[in-house]
Amino acid sequence: MRRLDEILAYNRHFLEQKAYEQFQTTKFPDKGLVVLSCMDTRLVELLPKAMNLRNGDFKLIKNAGAIVSHPFGSIMRSILVAIYELKAEEVCVVGHHDCGMSAIDPDRLVAKMKERGVSAQTIRVLEHAGVDLRRWLRGFAQVEEAVKNSVAMIRNHPLLPRDVAVHGLIIDPHTGKLELVENGYDHR
Numbered sequence: 001m002r003r004l005d006e007i008l009a010y011n012r013h014f015l016e017q018k019a020y021e022q023f024q025t026t027k028f029p030d031k032g033l034v035v036l037s038c039m040d041t042r043l044v045e046l047l048p049k050a051m052n053l054r055n056g057d058f059k060l061i062k063n064a065g066a067i068v069s070h071p072f073g074s075i076m077r078s079i080l081v082a083i084y085e086l087k088a089e090e091v092c093v094v095g096h097h098d099c100g101m102s103a104i105d106p107d108r109l110v111a112k113m114k115e116r117g118v119s120a121q122t123i124r125v126l127e128h129a130g131v132d133l134r135r136w137l138r139g140f141a142q143v144e145e146a147v148k149n150s151v152a153m154i155r156n157h158p159l160l161p162r163d164v165a166v167h168g169l170i171i172d173p174h175t176g177k178l179e180l181v182e183n184g185y186d187h188r
Contacts, residue, residue, distance in 0.1 A: 034088045036093045038099055047176075050176030065095065065140065069136075143170055168181035
């Protein structure tokens with residue numbers, strides 16, 4: 001059975017059993033929290049449990065490396081919507097040790113794109129249009145520095161209310177231990 005067929009078959013069973021009832025909540029985060037985290041599979045269940053967060057407690061935004069790379073990109077837009085429309089009051093940026101973004105080699109990634117069928121001409125067109133693929137695909141060397149950079153991008157955003165605390169944490173993806181990098185209460 002193909003993956004999508006498995007998902008849809010399971011979903012029919014899920015609905016028949018009314019398994020969704022245990023997850024019902026509102027769109028507003030009960031704990032007033034937005035968490036920006038890495039998309040790493042090890043964090044899917046570990047991160048909320050390590051932070052004592054349940055379904056409905058927080059807004060979760062995920063991307064590669066928990067990186068805010070542009071002040072007017074989709075990550076920052078999501079944070080601002082959560083604050084202004086969904087009553088979030090604090091933000092936590094949570095990076096993690098052993099992050100794949102710390103080992104990203106943009107040249108190797110572009111080579112893999114070409115191997116999978118992206119033409120060299122497409123790459124050239126993007127570069128001539130001003131897209132610096134290697135810069136856009138670049139990761140980071142130190143997770144602590146990456147967390148600090150994302151926290152600073154959020155905290156210093158001209159549209160962020162000054163009373164919103166922006167915290168920075170690092171989680172161990174094996175144990176769930178949290179390390180404090182930035183205490184947002186110290187900067188309000």
